Amino acid sequence: GENVEQHPSTLSVQEGDSAVIKCTYSDSASNYFPWYKQELGKGPQLIIDIRSNVGEKKDQRIAVTLNKTAKHFSLHITETQPEDSAVYFCAASKRGTALIFGKGTTLSVSS
Amino acid sequence: SQTIHQWPATLVQPVGSPLSLECTVEGTSNPNLYWYRQAAGRGLQLLFYSVGIGQISSEVPQNLSASRPQDRQFILSSKKLLLSDSGFYLCAWSRPGQGKIYEQYFGPGTRLTVT
Numbered sequence: 001g002e003n004v005e006q007h008p009s010t011l012s013v014q015e016g017d018s019a020v021i022k023c024t025y026s027d028s029a030s031n032y033f034p035w036y037k038q039e040l041g042k043g044p045q046l047i048i049d050i051r052s053n054v055g056e057k058k059d060q061r062i063a064v065t066l067n068k069t070a071k072h073f074s075l076h077i078t079e080t081q082p083e084d085s086a087v088y089f090c091a092a093s094k095r096g097t098a099l100i101f102g103k104g105t106t107l108s109v110s111s
Numbered sequence: 112s113q114t115i116h117q118w119p120a121t122l123v124q125p126v127g128s129p130l131s132l133e134c135t136v137e138g139t140s141n142p143n144l145y146w147y148r149q150a151a152g153r154g155l156q157l158l159f160y161s162v163g164i165g166q167i168s169s170e171v172p173q174n175l176s177a178s179r180p181q182d183r184q185f186i187l188s189s190k191k192l193l194l195s196d197s198g199f200y201l202c203a204w205s206r207p208g209q210g211k212i213y214e215q216y217f218g219p220g221t222r223l224t225v226t
Contacts, residue, residue: 031212032212034214034215041220042219043117043201043203043217043218043219043220044155044201044217045217046215046216049214089155093212094212095212098145098157098170101154101155102154103152103153104153104154
């Protein structure tokens with residue numbers, strides 16, 4: 001079955017810096033890759049996703065890139081702000097199957 | 112717009128006691144519904160999913176069960192809780208459609224502590 005690995009497990013940046021979180025997946029048939037942000041004590045919030053027919057997607061300060069050949073995808077956050085501090089999860093899925101999640105990255109943005 | 116509710120928000124139960132967690136979705140019809148468990152410092156583990164009333168698929172064998180008595184209601188139950196059942200339980204929904212991939216949206220979660 002699908003396996004998703006996420007790195008790093010923790011990431012600390014200064015406000016205004018960029019943050020990058022990387023995930024790799026094992027099943028080449030996976031074709032949907034969402035990213036979730038989870039604040040303490042709350043449910044995960046979908047922040048951006050990408051499907052395998054595109055290589056990059058942007059939404060303001062957030063972008064996701066996908067390399068199907070290498071089977072990895074990354075979340076990029078530019079101009080980080082303290083409110084970006086949270087746990088970020090990547091996931092992978094293919095048609096008709098459940099989302100498989102990475103173990104999460106705790107991002108800390110200090111001002 | 113769609114809204115997903117879970118209750119209770121927190122729950123402390125003794126080992127061996129029963130469990131019932133409820134999830135409801137508003138603003139959509141015939142959604143796909145999911146139960147996940149999140150242990151401390153770990154990712155999300157899918158427990159059950161449902162594509163319609165009375166249709167439940169189990170992903171992980173355990174002492175938990177799920178039921179879908181109404182279109183937008185999903186219930187997670189146990190007859191006898193174990194210490195290992197402690198965790199953060201999340202309900203999620205997606206648009207209907209088997210064999211398709213749609214965005215999943217999560218509820219606020221229930222923090223369960225088994226003592």
